[in-house]
Amino acid sequence: MKLLPITLCLVAASSNLLAAGRDTISVVGSSTVYPFSTVVAERFGKSTEFKTPKIESTGTGGGMKLFCAGTGVDTPDMSNASRRMKKSEFDMCQKNGVKNITEVLVGYDGIVIANSKSAKQMELTRKELFLALAKEVPAKDGSEKLVANPYKTWNEINPKLPATKIEVLGPPPTSGTRDAFAELVLEGGCKTFKWIKAMKKQNKTKYKTVCHSVREDHAYIEAGENDNLIVQKLSANAKALGIFGFSFLEQNSDKLQGSIVDGKEPTFEAISDGSYPVSRPLYFYVKNAHVGKIPGIKEFLTEYTSESSMGEEGYLTDKGLIPLGDSKLEVIRKNVLSLKALSL
Known part of the structure; x- marks a missing residue:
């Protein structure tokens, strides 16, 4: 019997985990961004056929460790951050196979x-x-x-x-x-x-x-x-x-x-x-490998970056988010929905 190289086995195991399924989006990270993501998640759960995403407040640094640990259903799909991802965190992601990440600037705080x-x-x-x-x-x-x-x-x-x-x-x-x-x-x-x-x-x-x-x-x-x-x-x-x-x-x-x-x-x-x-600016990060495998991620991103959410008169401003402005939001939305990969 021919043995597969260990790297192929790990990739196959990771793919199998995703295929095995998780039907709820998992978001970890910043306690500051937590209330904003929670509001979007609740609206998303009520207005679509998808389950309400699970949002956890672990702190920015703690969230990055979980997010960058690898791919698969046992790792989060997104991580909130009340500062930009550090180069050391980006490198940790790359090392652990989290290759394509999309950065989303939410607004200011x-x-x-x-x-x-x-x-x-x-x-x-x-x-x-x-x-x-x-x-x-x-x-x-x-x-x-x-x-x-x-x-x-x-x-x-x-x-x-x-x-x-x-x-x-x-x-x-x-x-x-x-x-x-x-x-x-x-x-x-x-x-x-x-x-x-x-x-x-x-x-x-x-x-x-x-x-x-x-x-x-x-x-x-x-x-x-x-x-x-x-x-x-x-x-x-x-x-x-x-x-x-x-x-x-x-x-x-x-x-x-x-x-x-x-x-x-x-x-x-x-x-x-x-x-x-x-x-300071507020962010969240998306694990692109999970898009299309965990149900609803693309649709959740559409709701999060919509005019009704992050816009000048959006419902997140009622929660204290300082909005980006129309022109900046348009660029952010375009980058997010095309899953533009971050490079640091």
């Missing part, structure tokens, strides 16, 4: 630093947020020396801020929101120190470590991938702040308020026009 409406609205700068949350910060004496973060209360950073303990609930390292917060807020505040900014040219790795590392002495509290849990904790503790996507603030505007950052309040308009400094 702001990262808010929010607190309970029963407390005073905070007015913060990115520099103050860096000093409050970074693992190491410049010494208080003004010297060009980094020290373990000594700040315990907000007024130690700026006398105009409240004399309350620094207590910020935020996402874990696997979260795309955490990555974006580190890049947009912490690094944004970090590079206001000229001597640290100069470090980027001399030692990029050290610069990133200084500007992206979050303190580990319980001033920053990792609250998991469930943003609703952060909302609940802020409602119970008026002295704490929380970090999450603008859509969650929109959905809980009766209980919570967003902090003013660098003089700008997190509003739909300010995120849309880019004047709010902490905004």
Whole structure:
């Protein structure tokens, strides 16, 4: 009996798994994109003959690991992401046989630093947020020396801020929101120190470590991938702040308020026009090998990228999504429906 090469056996096994069938679309990934995908999935399930897709909130990084693990019914069809796929993740996909991936830019979102409406609205700068949350910060004496973060209360950073303990609930390292917060807020505040900014040219790795590392002495509290849990904790503790996507603030505007950052309040308009400094693009990724094998993927993509969903007046804007604009949406839709392959 002639034995097949092991690679052919693996491909055959993967194809057999797909052929064996799964009749429900599987989506994993970002907790920020989760509510948007959930709304589309529910509408899709009610308006077509296909089953409602299963959406799981695993965090962007966790979702990418599952998505890039391989092809077959035991792996997800799509992965939500609150940042763009990293080159290392793309390479992991390629290595594991996930060769053709379509990238979908959904829209934009702001990262808010929010607190309970029963407390005073905070007015913060990115520099103050860096000093409050970074693992190491410049010494208080003004010297060009980094020290373990000594700040315990907000007024130690700026006398105009409240004399309350620094207590910020935020996402874990696997979260795309955490990555974006580190890049947009912490690094944004970090590079206001000229001597640290100069470090980027001399030692990029050290610069990133200084500007992206979050303190580990319980001033920053990792609250998991469930943003609703952060909302609940802020409602119970008026002295704490929380970090999450603008859509969650929109959905809980009766209980919570967003902090003013660098003089700008997190509003739909300010995120849309880019004047709010902490905004980022949102994505999802499609495993093209599963299209036509798992029922309904192409039809789900059609619904997700439709004018009624992602458009200027689409139902996702009611959930807090900042839309792309008509011309950009048209290009995105064309690329998605033709399953244009991503290259990084």
